[in-house]
């Protein structure tokens with residue numbers, strides 16, 4: 001019976017005897033493992049990114065917008081009774097606030113406006129909100145302060161800038177206390193929001209918050225009803241009651257708008273369910289990418305099998321001799337099996353390194369987080385070992401079964 | 412009891428409709444320390460007999476006992492151990508592994524015998540010295556002459572401390588003088604106590620042994636002690 005150390009030495013020696021061939025054979029596995037690792041890491045990165053950006057919108061959050069949700073998922077305005085883009089009102093928001101398990105309700109009016117300061121022009125989203133908006137969206141003030149309810153009621157000319165807006169309008173100075181011009185009016189900057197980063201393709205920091213009444217009266221223009229709102233953010237008290245609150249809000253609004261289910265002139269978006277759906281989509285995407293890459297690993301395995309079969313044929317005489325000198329079938333089986341596994345595991349380790357490097361490059365390029373779990377790395381190595389075992393088994397078995405006399409007679 | 416007891420060994424090869432009687436019932440016994448030549452024309456069954464004696468092949472019929480082992484009863488793994496522990500093969504074409512040095516080639520049977528590396532090296536080096544290659548241990552087979560390669564092969568055959576050395580035309584690939592040197596080595600090993608069976612075409616070679624078994628068409632047609640062996644036996 002052969003000692004393990006001798007077995008390893010003999011496999012290593014056989015592989016070193018043909019370095020080019022060994023390298024090319026391992027290359028198949030290297031490419032396979034590298035692409036699986038890179039693709040899964042990229043997919044996981046995208047998944048983490050999606051979850052992170054959706055979570056950044058706010059937790060336990062429902063967003064009520066006017067218009068019905070189409071089957072496909074888009075929101076459209078509805079020209080039915082009381083429909084259209086001003087279907088939601090401040091009264092709706094107030095009514096929602098009375099529901100059970102609702103923590104905060106924040107109506108807002110979204111519009112776009114030219115913001116000018118220091119001769120620089122910028123067109124961010126301008127959002128008319130109440131102070132509760134920050135609570136609903138889990139948003140913090142980075143510098144200065146948020147406007148309070150009095151300022152909101154009195155339609156004061158104050159604004160809080162998103163990070164992107166502040167950076168662009170006031171690149172070299174403290175924006176607090178400075179003024180900006182919008183629609184011909186002058187507004188004082190009283191605060192800067194903390195950065196939220198990208199959400200999908202949208203920069204969440206490209207925003208200006210102003211008191212709701214200010215936006216309604218001075219910026220959004222005379223479009224629609226005076227008390228309409230473009231969005232109501234509803235924060236539930238906890239994750240557990242979120243879907244219940246969603247149902248309550250829908251029922252309440254149907255009652256108030258006298259609509260029936262299916263003819264709604266509003267939509268309640270549950271961000272956590274959207275988040276879940278998107279995470280699932282990216283996960284499927286990850287598996288798909290990984291699966292496609294796994295095919296190349298399979299091809300690498302077939303390459304190993306091919307070369308091992310060639311090797312068994314070439315070394316028939318050697319195998320015969322080894323048997324004549326006392327090698328058992330299991331010794332030959334282990335020797336050739338180990339050669340295949342060594343090729344595939346070495347390929348797997350190199351492939352893992354290249355795959356991680358590739359994933360790092362791509363995630364850096366696409367601005368995604370790099371997600372490489374030790375589990376996935378271990379799985380990649382284990383899987384390449386398995387490829388070696390599976391595809392090395394048949395050639396090794398052929399070698400082990402060779403008739404020593406036949407083998408020795410071969411030239 | 413003799414080292415080898417062969418009773419009515421037969422070996423059949425079926426080639427389509429034809430049956431070849433490579434061995435057509437041979438019986439003989441070989442005592443320990445014997446130095447025996449097997450001669451006969453090509454195709455007479457010499458190699459077939461050697462392969463069966465070495466546990467590389469099994470007889471179709473008959474009974475073969477070597478060093479107390481009933482060859483017919485042994486499994487593949489048993490035969491592998493038997494070859495490793497009891498038999499030393501020397502081939503016509505040397506059969507050294509070209510990637511290994513002389514020393515490593517000699518170590519090879521001991522690897523399968525589970526001998527520890529240190530002891531392996533020592534034994535292999537000692538054996539190479541014994542066959543006159545103490546200076547060439549690190550050489551690859553391609554760096555050695557035919558006679559030197561066969562010496563390495565003989566050292567390898569001795570590595571498992573075998574009870575029986577089987578050599579199938581060991582001088583067949585060597586020129587006459589080198590062949591004589593190799594035969595001298597076998598003679599020396601026999602005087603030191605080894606049991607050797609050697610297949611040859613060459614009657615000169617056969618004359619150097621104690622005993623000559625002549626085969627034809629799978630039969631033993633004569634089995635005679637040589638003059639020298641009579642003297643040798645008388646000395647014992």
Ligand SMILES: Nc1ncnc2c1ncn2[C@@H]1O[C@H](COP(=O)(O)OP(=O)(O)O)[C@@H](O)[C@H]1O
Pocket residue numbers: 424425426431432433451452453454455456457458459460
């Ligand atoms: N594997 C085999 N298959 C068929 N016939 C064989 C095989 N091996 C040997 N033979 C036949 O058996 C006979 C004896 O062969 P062999 O023992 O090699 O003779 P020798 O070594 O005396 O030249 C020959 O006729 C040969 O053709």
Ligand SMILES: [Mg+2]
Pocket residue numbers: 457458459
């Ligand atoms: Mg022959």
